[in-house]
Amino acid sequence: MTGFRGIRWLRELLARRKEDVVQTAAEEADQTQALIGSSESPKQAKSPLGLLRNYKWPIVQTVSILGLTAAMVIGGNRYVEAHMVxxxxxxxxxxxxxxxxxxxxxxxxxxxxxxxxxxxxxxxxxxxxxxxxxxxxxxxxxxxxxxxxxxxxxxxxAKLQAYGVELRIDGQLFGLVKDEATAADILNKIKEPFLPKGKEAGQVQALAAAAPKPKEGELESADFVQQVQLKEIPIQPEELMNPDDVLKKLQTGDTQPTTYIVQKGDCVSCIAKKFGISKQFIYEKNPWINDDRIKVGDKLDLTVLKRPLSVKTEETVVENQEVAYDTEYVKDDSLRAGVIQPISPGKNGLKKVTFHITKVDGMMVSEEITGEEMIEPPVTAKAKKGTKVVLGEGTGKFAWPVLSASISSTYGMRWGRLHKGIDITGNKTILAADNGKVVETGYKDDYGNYIIINHQNGYETLYGHLSSITTSEGKIVEKGEKIGVMGSTGDSTGVHLHFEIHKNGSLENPLKYLNR
Structure with a gap:
């Protein structure tokens, strides 16, 4: 017996022993009293001391039991406490x-x-x-x-449940993939081809006939035009789509190949207008086209990707551009007007131009000059200049052909080909940029209504997309004289002036000569 049962047993034993001792003592006391009152001699009666002797061992046993009981109670409590868990x-x-x-x-x-x-x-x-x-x-x-x-x-x-992530574009479901990490990887692969690969800043571009490289700038932001939603939902495992299939679907949409056979009278800009696409798109899909030369029977790939997801990028581009030096002339009436004799050479300067460019799927949709900073001022040349008047001879220093001018597109690679000049918006009156002779006016698909002025000093300027021409071939015009009205004729994306500068037959960047 252990624990509480042992303790209870000892308590019961002690109680019974105590009762036995008390009862025996009472009986002995009664017997002694009876002897005292009887005829027996008192000596025959037991004295208290005798009684004590008689009950010595029962008392000792009782005390021992009490001690044992106390010890067992304490030990039992310790045992119980030790086995509490x-x-x-x-x-x-x-x-x-x-x-x-x-x-x-x-x-x-x-x-x-x-x-x-x-x-x-x-x-x-x-x-x-x-x-x-x-x-x-x-x-x-x-x-x-x-x-x-x-x-x-x-x-x-416990139960097993499969989960997947829905990829929705403008609310339409386009894919169901394993998790958000998989969906994010697909979206990053959609963006990657349209992110700038590096900066062209700090490099002086070729400013003659050689075409400059396309601008590559510092990325400010890259976002999707459409709203993209990702949501985790419970699914059946067989509902998951292959991530490569989802990527391909987002890259191409439901596009069907389109091939066009060039007909008699076709030109690149004509075909672009017929199909409602840009010339850049035709050039990119058909890189074999050189200088717009196509012939009857040529096959053109006009497959338009119907992308369900478009990437819009905002970039900052910084370029170093040359600044043409001025020439200070010392008049000499002994020389025929137009004859120049150098005194000291000039030197072109250098300026830093900052652009803000917006593209959608790699196609430029807007371009804005946000700053110009002169790095190295040009050094002015000095020369003798004859004063015998020759009508129509330019000064060599150009004025803006539009008042309150704002540039909407700069010189360089645009729409897959070299953009030969700059596009300017502002006051719709078109002015001659310098003195000269109107040598050509007319209409071309690329330029619409246009004017070419020969400044009789090696420079020519071209003015395109005019709504109307107010001068004529052979006329001598002065710098700042009205020659036409701004429009959107020919291969144009809106009302603006397309302005070119040619020097000795080679293209020049107009911004080399036009400074704010």
Missing amino acids: EVYHVLVDGTDIGIVDNKSVVEQYVQKKREDTTNQYPNVHMELVLGGITYQTERAFNKQTDNNAVLAAIDEK
């Missing part, structure tokens, strides 16, 4: 499923189950779905636990 009731969604000796048993088991699930389904986002697991702590004597039974109960309640 802390256990944990495990509840799933509030239901008690059993008792474990340590919470970590459940936590480690659940973690292992999740890891096993991930390893078992590497291509699907599978989740081990369990109700909310909570614990109630209990401190009890020799409480029985059963870890295995609890873990088995958790196994019965």
